Every structure is written in C-alpha cells, then in structure tokens.
Amino acid sequence: MTMREFLRSPSGVGSAFPASAALVRAALDPVDFSAARLVVEFGPGEGPFTRELLRRMPAGSTLLTIDTSHRFTRYLQESLPDPRLHAVTGSAASLNVILRRLGLGPVDRIVTGIPFSTIAPDLGARILDSSVEALGEQGQIIAYQMRDAVAPLLAARFAEVRTARIWRNMPPCRIYWASGRSG
Template identity: 60%
Template sequence: MATRFQSPDKTSSDLARKTSALGVSAREFLRSPQLVGSAFPASQVLVDRLLDPVDWSSARVVVEYGPGSGPLTRAMLQRMPHDSRLVTLDVSPHFTRHLQRSIDDPRLLAVTASASSVAEILERHGLGSADLIVTGIPFSTMSAQLADQIMDASAQVLSPHGQVLAYQMRTAVEGYLEPRFGKVRKSFVWRNIPPCHLYWAS
C-alpha cells in the first residue's frame, strides 16, 4: 500500500501558514469583534461540510464575503476549475493583505470592500454574474439595512442556477435568505469553534 509522504519543508510551511492565519484572525477579532465574529478560522470539518455538496466543476465565477484568514478560500481554489475566478471581499485590509501574501494563485482576486459593493466590483473586473456566493460575514451584528443591501445585491448578481452558501453562529441570516431565494437547505456543524449553522440557498 502506498504511504503518503509529506516532506519536512511542506510540513513546516503548512505550520507557518496556520500560525500566521491564527495570528491575523486573533488580532482582527480583538480590533473589531462585531465585524469579525470569531477569533478562530473555520475548521476543516466546517469547510468540507459546507463545500462538499456543491458541484464545483461548473463554477466559473465564485465570490466569497468575509474570507478572513482564508480557510474556505484555499479549499474553494482546490475545487474550482483552472479557468475560473474567485473574488474575495473583506472590509479588513489586514485580511486582504494576508490572502494576497499567502495564496499564490492567478485565479484569486482579493479586494478590500464591503459585500454590499459586489455588483460594482464584478462589473469593474468584467466578470458578469456569480455562480456561487459563499458568506461568513456576521448578519446578526450588522444593521438590518446593510444586511438587506447585501442580500439584494447578492440576488442581483447571482446567476439563475447559482447558490448562496452561508455559515453563521446565529440564525439571523435565515430572515434575509428566505424572502429572496426559493429553496433554503439548512444544517448544523458542531465541530467548529463556535459551532455553526450552514445554509445552501438557490
């Protein structure tokens, strides 16, 4: 049976990346707890539970709101076709810089901006509509006006067969997804700090 071998270089660079991701997440949480929501990056269990049910082979344009230190960003790039684009929008320039420095992938466009400007950013880069929108931004702590603006913009840029994937500590996002999308599937993942609600809306 073949044994999977990881070179010491690969193991130490993975460790350096994880340490740096934990550092930037903790610093940004201390700076703005309301905006960041959690000091811990999403767990591998959460990432797989949210992303595995989706057909990534047909994703051409994917948008991520609030990538933070990038655990979902990296996992999505592994699943996405070679000619696709992933646009990340985060209000924190520190998280954007962390992604730009730690992910060397021409498909990634990491932007410091609010999710509410998604339509303008896709248009500025000539990207048309989004096949998938993935969001971890905290809908429970933002104003209802901003949450409505973000979901209206998301519904506007999503392609007709597209999906919105959300992971949230609380259930506030349901009240913004359900009026705009015909079908909202829900689940829950315990193995994350904190445990999270998962949503797939289409």
C-alpha cells in the same frame, strides 16, 4: 491574525477563530463547483474556505474575495499566489460595483461568513439584495453563521433554503444553502 482582527472589529469579524476543516467540508461538500466560472467569498479572513474553494474550482475560473479588512486582503494576496484569486478590500454590499470594475459576472456561487447577527439589518439586506442581483440563473449562496439572523433574509429572497448544524467548529455553526430566486 484572526483573533487580532476580531478584537479590532468584533461586529465585523464573525469569530475570533478561523473556520475548522470540518466546517469547510460540511459547507462545501454538498455543492458542485466543477462548472463554476465565478465564485465570490465574503469575509474570507485568513482563508480556510478560500484555499478549499481554489482546490475545488476548475482551471480558468475566478475566485473573488471581498473583505473589509485590508490586513486579511493583503494576507490572502501574499499567501495564495493563485492567478484565479482576486482579493479585494471593500464591502459585500458593493458587490455589483466591484464586479463591474473587474469586468466579472454573473456569479455562480457566493460563500459568506459575514456575521449577519452583528451587522446592521439594513446592511445585511443590502448585501443579500446585491448578491441576488449578481447571481446567475443557477446561482447559489452558502452561508455559515453562529446564529440564525440570516435565515429570514435568505427565505425572503430564495425559493429553496436548506440548513444544517455543524458542531465540530469553534463556535458551532449553522450552514445555509440558498438557491432559486423567489418571486
């Protein structure tokens, strides 16, 4: 399914291949999800991160996934019958509208695979601005990217940005952990 969606919208799908288990572990292992009440995932695709997030999140928490593809949203709804999962078709730039509509917030963690290198720069900025607005005081963004286009966007909005490179993924990815609002 990922390959088909990639061919339909190469600039909107980060990769033709789902995230590897090695990438998922590398991105999520340094993050504490034990007290997370609300986690948001942008661009879940077929859900390799979604499944692991649900495994790590406590009972009674909520995972909101937002994808521009109704096919991915429907797939998640059908394949993951977990009451904590709310899969929505929409734009990550509309995060705060979606949160208000669902009566959710503030957000503890945002995980994103949105390809910031292939979307319009103003859209990337709007997505991160809405993310910063939605995050709680201890909120954090975890981004996995093939390129580094997201790095300056994160650096402009967060006091701390850590990064790592994971080679055991097709294609290799950079991982960013951003926290502490700037200014």
